[in-house]
Amino acid sequence: MGLVDAQPAAGRPLMQVSDLGVTFQTSRGSVRAVSGVSFEVRESEVFALVGESGCGKSTTALAVMRLVPPPGRIDSGQVVFDGVPLLDLDEDAMARVRGKQISMIFQNPLVALNPVYRSAAQIEEALLLDQIPRDRAWKLAVGVMGDVKIPDAPERALSYPHELSGGMRQRVMTGMMISRSPRLLIADEPTTALDVTIQAQVLELLMDIRRRTKMSIMIITHDFGIVAETADRIAVMYAGGIVEQGGVLEVFEQSGHPYTRLLMRALPRLTKEEGRLETIAGHVPNLVELPSGCTFHPRCPLKRDACLIERPTVREVSPGHFVTCHYPEV
Amino acid sequence: MLNYALRRMAFGLLVVFAVTIVLFSVMQLMPGDPIRLVADPSRIPAWRIEELRRSLGLDKPAYIQYFYWLNRLLHGDFGHSIVSGQSVSSLIAARLPYTLLLALGSLVLHYVIAVPLGLFAALRANSRIDRTIVLVVTVLRTLPGFWLGILMMILFAIKLKIFPISGYQGPLSAVLPVLTLTLPALGGTVRLTRSEVLETIREPFVLTAYAKGLPGRTVRVRHILRNALIPVTVMFFLSLPWIVGGSVIIENVFAWPGMGRLLWKAITNQDLPIVQGIIVIIAVLTVISNTIGDIISGVLDPRIRIELEEVGG
Ligand SMILES: Nc1ncnc2c1ncn2[C@@H]1O[C@H](COP(=O)(O)OP(=O)(O)OP(=O)(O)O)[C@@H](O)[C@H]1O
Ligand SMILES: [Mg+2]
Numbered sequence: 177m178g179l180v181d182a183q184p185a186a187g188r189p190l191m192q193v194s195d196l197g198v199t200f201q202t203s204r205g206s207v208r209a210v211s212g213v214s215f216e217v218r219e220s221e222v223f224a225l226v227g228e229s230g231c232g233k234s235t236t237a238l239a240v241m242r243l244v245p246p247p248g249r250i251d252s253g254q255v256v257f258d259g260v261p262l263l264d265l266d267e268d269a270m271a272r273v274r275g276k277q278i279s280m281i282f283q284n285p286l287v288a289l290n291p292v293y294r295s296a297a298q299i300e301e302a303l304l305l306d307q308i309p310r311d312r313a314w315k316l317a318v319g320v321m322g323d324v325k326i327p328d329a330p331e332r333a334l335s336y337p338h339e340l341s342g343g344m345r346q347r348v349m350t351g352m353m354i355s356r357s358p359r360l361l362i363a364d365e366p367t368t369a370l371d372v373t374i375q376a377q378v379l380e381l382l383m384d385i386r387r388r389t390k391m392s393i394m395i396i397t398h399d400f401g402i403v404a405e406t407a408d409r410i411a412v413m414y415a416g417g418i419v420e421q422g423g424v425l426e427v428f429e430q431s432g433h434p435y436t437r438l439l440m441r442a443l444p445r446l447t448k449e450e451g452r453l454e455t456i457a458g459h460v461p462n463l464v465e466l467p468s469g470c471t472f473h474p475r476c477p478l479k480r481d482a483c484l485i486e487r488p489t490v491r492e493v494s495p496g497h498f499v500t501c502h503y504p505e506v
Numbered sequence: 507m508l509n510y511a512l513r514r515m516a517f518g519l520l521v522v523f524a525v526t527i528v529l530f531s532v533m534q535l536m537p538g539d540p541i542r543l544v545a546d547p548s549r550i551p552a553w554r555i556e557e558l559r560r561s562l563g564l565d566k567p568a569y570i571q572y573f574y575w576l577n578r579l580l581h582g583d584f585g586h587s588i589v590s591g592q593s594v595s596s597l598i599a600a601r602l603p604y605t606l607l608l609a610l611g612s613l614v615l616h617y618v619i620a621v622p623l624g625l626f627a628a629l630r631a632n633s634r635i636d637r638t639i640v641l642v643v644t645v646l647r648t649l650p651g652f653w654l655g656i657l658m659m660i661l662f663a664i665k666l667k668i669f670p671i672s673g674y675q676g677p678l679s680a681v682l683p684v685l686t687l688t689l690p691a692l693g694g695t696v697r698l699t700r701s702e703v704l705e706t707i708r709e710p711f712v713l714t715a716y717a718k719g720l721p722g723r724t725v726r727v728r729h730i731l732r733n734a735l736i737p738v739t740v741m742f743f744l745s746l747p748w749i750v751g752g753s754v755i756i757e758n759v760f761a762w763p764g765m766g767r768l769l770w771k772a773i774t775n776q777d778l779p780i781v782q783g784i785i786v787i788i789a790v791l792t793v794i795s796n797t798i799g800d801i802i803s804g805v806l807d808p809r810i811r812i813e814l815e816e817v818g819g
Pocket of ligand 1: 200202207209227228229230231232233234235236245246247248283463
């Protein structure tokens with residue numbers, strides 16, 4: 177997959193997100209964590225969402241799952257999954273979508289499992305939602321643990337989360353989230369919290385799952401290395417909005433947005449510890465008071481007068497390649 | 507798990523042992539000669555007093571006396587009341603069930619009222635209903651027990667005649683004392699439940715539970731409440747001795763035939779053997795409830811179990 181053997185991205189759209197907006201009402205004001213975000217994820221593709229820390233990647237994913245924590249609220253847009261408008265569903269119907277249609281691996285696997293239940297029991301709990309008899313569900317759960325390459329699965333099945341390493345917990349979590357064969361798996365920085373050697377294994381596992389099940393994967397990452405290795409298409413986020421999206425090849429080789437180019441130059445591989453992009457002058461804008469015009473203008477080396485005043489619109493610079501910039505370089 | 511429970515119990519025994527040493531030392535250090543409690547030296551010849559001292563073992567060194575005393579305690583011999591001459595153990599045995607009835611009734615009521623209320627308030631945090639609940643339990647907390655008790659008596663026993671006024675005339679008699687004991691203490695449990703639930707709601711594993719497709723009810727019960735109740739339960743068992751302590755006043759208000767009332771009378775009569783006996787029993791009850799709390803927290807939370815097994819606590 178990815179750059180090496182990129183295929184023309186021709187899959188049918190599975191999920192369409194349009195004009196999504198999320199605001200956190202805090203004591204310091206309304207934080208516009210996500211504003212006007214539109215993208216689609218196609219069947220059986222790997223879609224990457226990249227951007228600096230705090231630009232709204234996790235919030236976008238949580239909004240798709242309708243799990244934005246308070247004081248956050250989805251205040252605009254729609255998410256259409258396989259023809260169903262998710263934001264219009266009632267809570268019970270949405271619960272039936274989660275895990276079965278869309279599921280999500282969270283950013284920090286170390287605290288994402290309930291400490292009081294055994295690992296296989298937490299997978300079993302998901303399987304039982306599909307009316308599987310109890311005795312079979314446990315066996316299936318242990319089987320899932322084997323599928324995600326947990327050594328000694330029958331024994332590890334009885335372990336509590338704190339008895340497992342970070343990598344193992346990430347595998348239990350992955351197993352839990354693919355156990356009901358969802359059609360879209362969202363993986364929020366699945367490797368950032370893990371050791372470098374484990375990172376590669378977890379990534380390999382995800383790609384293996386994708387090959388086996390044909391499920392779509394939306395991967396959130398800081399790491400262009402991971403994007404290059406895994407993704408078919410990519411969206412670059414900045415200050416709550418998407419600034420560029422398209423096929424990985426196009427975006428990598430003919431980046432239209434100055435931010436994308438700076439981002440790629442600044443960090444072929446940005447680790448979580450480094451966090452901020454020191455090499456791009458300035459810092460991420462305050463999401464309470466976004467800059468006028470183009471949100472990137474205070475840091476943009478190429479800004480002109482219009483950038484300070486007018487908000488840029490989305491332009492399709494080549495088929496399927498979108499850039500939100502007044503002066504895209506193509 | 508069994509290993510863990512056994513360790514906790516051994517530790518509890520050790521604490522009881524320590525309490526008896528402290529209690530015995532305090533008695534030794536108290537001014538006055540215990541002989542004077544039974545014999546007036548102005549009317550009894552000195553050689554007779556010496557003989558009495560020897561027959562009671564009071565001429566032996568303190569640690570030997572301690573082991574005599576401990577041995578008697580272990581055989582259920584707590585001495586005799588100075589006032590009535592009855593055996594202290596039989597006096598306590600007759601009263602203990604009534605006090606336990608109040609304590610256990612209060613425990614059940616806490617769970618039935620405070621936990622759901624705390625959960626309910628937390629799930630609607632900062633709404634009007636939440637603020638009302640917190641306000642009401644905070645006000646309840648400030649009410650003095652005897653005042654509340656008398657109010658209850660006037661309202662439910664004298665005016666409405668629903669429950670007996672005082673004494674023990676069957677299980678219904680327990681209702682007013684249990685309520686009086688529980689209502690002021692409810693606030694602590696409600697607020698602890700509320701804050702624990704609010705904290706647990708923010709845990710990432712709750713998002714995981716939703717993400718795998720569990721309906722809201724299941725998440726609330728199996729993931730939020732289940733985890734939030736661990737500290738609530740432990741806290742409850744730790745506070746059980748305080749409830750027994752609080753029952754001293756309540757038992758007097760309601761003329762309840764429990765240990766608290768016995769203790770009260772013994773103190774006013776300076777009936778030392780009874781006071782001693784009750785202190786030992788309260789110490790044992792305290793240790794038992796703490797040990798149960800520890801064991802339950804181990805059952806509920808595998809992390810505590812393993813941590814304590816490792817440090818060998
Ligand atoms: N619970 C919250 N309350 C207030 N603001 C929040 C909350 N959660 C997120 N935000 C704000 O929303 C913005 C986006 O956060 P988000 O977690 O989506 O970023 P991210 O791109 O996933 O970052 P990272 O790479 O660090 O995971 C941030 O500026 C953050 O301050
Ligand atoms: Mg994030």
